[in-house]
Amino acid sequence: MSATVQQFLKAIAARRTIYALKPELPSNVSISDIQEVVQAIIKDTPTSFNAQGNRAIILTGDSHKNVWNSVVDAIEGESGKKRPTSARDEAYGSIIFLTDDKTTEKLQTDFPAWSAIFPSFADHTTGSAQISTWTAIELLGLGGHLQHYNGYVKAALPEGAIPQEWTVQAQLVFGTPAAPPGDKSYIENPVKILN
Numbered sequence: 001m002s003a004t005v006q007q008f009l010k011a012i013a014a015r016r017t018i019y020a021l022k023p024e025l026p027s028n029v030s031i032s033d034i035q036e037v038v039q040a041i042i043k044d045t046p047t048s049f050n051a052q053g054n055r056a057i058i059l060t061g062d063s064h065k066n067v068w069n070s071v072v073d074a075i076e077g078e079s080g081k082k083r084p085t086s087a088r089d090e091a092y093g094s095i096i097f098l099t100d101d102k103t104t105e106k107l108q109t110d111f112p113a114w115s116a117i118f119p120s121f122a123d124h125t126t127g128s129a130q131i132s133t134w135t136a137i138e139l140l141g142l143g144g145h146l147q148h149y150n151g152y153v154k155a156a157l158p159e160g161a162i163p164q165e166w167t168v169q170a171q172l173v174f175g176t177p178a179a180p181p182g183d184k185s186y187i188e189n190p191v192k193i194l195n
């Protein structure tokens with residue numbers, strides 16, 4: 001197998017959930033490096049009919065702290081507060097993935113025969129952007145974990161930060177790794193070739 005493909009597969013395998021974070025960036029990484037990565041991935045992730053409904057914003061500093069503090073306040077029960085509290089206190093920032101509902105609605109109008117499937121295509125393409133971004137930022141030396149406090153996060157964003165018709169899909173919380181990821185087990189899951 002080519003060295004490039006091996007490297008690609010290695011990067012995919014190296015991406016892990018890292019909850020133990022420090023609220024800083026590795027010394028050789030700047031926030032504009034992260035912005036560049038996210039921008040490129042949002043641009044190059046394929047979308048149904050090339051409709052380009054993926055969106056992302058990056059929270060750092062007070063924006064990151066305030067949003068996660070609002071999530072902590074809004075969630076009931078101690079166990080539900082654990083990840084938002086860690087995001088607020090132990091992470092440097094968060095990448096918020098969104099989809100533009102207007103793009104999905106336009107696809108539904110333009111291609112009514114496939115109307116029912118476009119919302120799930122929006123889910124597929126944001127998921128693809130999320131995992132590519134997660135893989136890329138960990139290649140940069142960051143650690144990250146993926147959260148889904150979607151409605152809470154949307155409600156906590158500053159007024160006017162995003163258009164109302166953007167749906168929050170996920171939060172990739174990131175910082176400098178403070179500990180390696182936990183063990184991970186794998187099922188037997190062979191991919192068959194049918195001739």
Ligand SMILES: Cc1cc2nc3c(=O)[nH]c(=O)nc-3n(C[C@H](O)[C@H](O)[C@H](O)COP(=O)(O)O)c2cc1C
Pocket residue numbers: 015016017018083145146147148181184
């Ligand atoms: C679609 C998707 C949703 C996930 N949602 C959450 C989540 O809400 N909270 C969380 O802590 N981890 C979440 N995860 C992380 C998974 O639990 C994790 O990826 C899985 O256990 C495998 O571990 P790894 O990321 O270290 O490979 C999610 C992962 C995926 C792909």
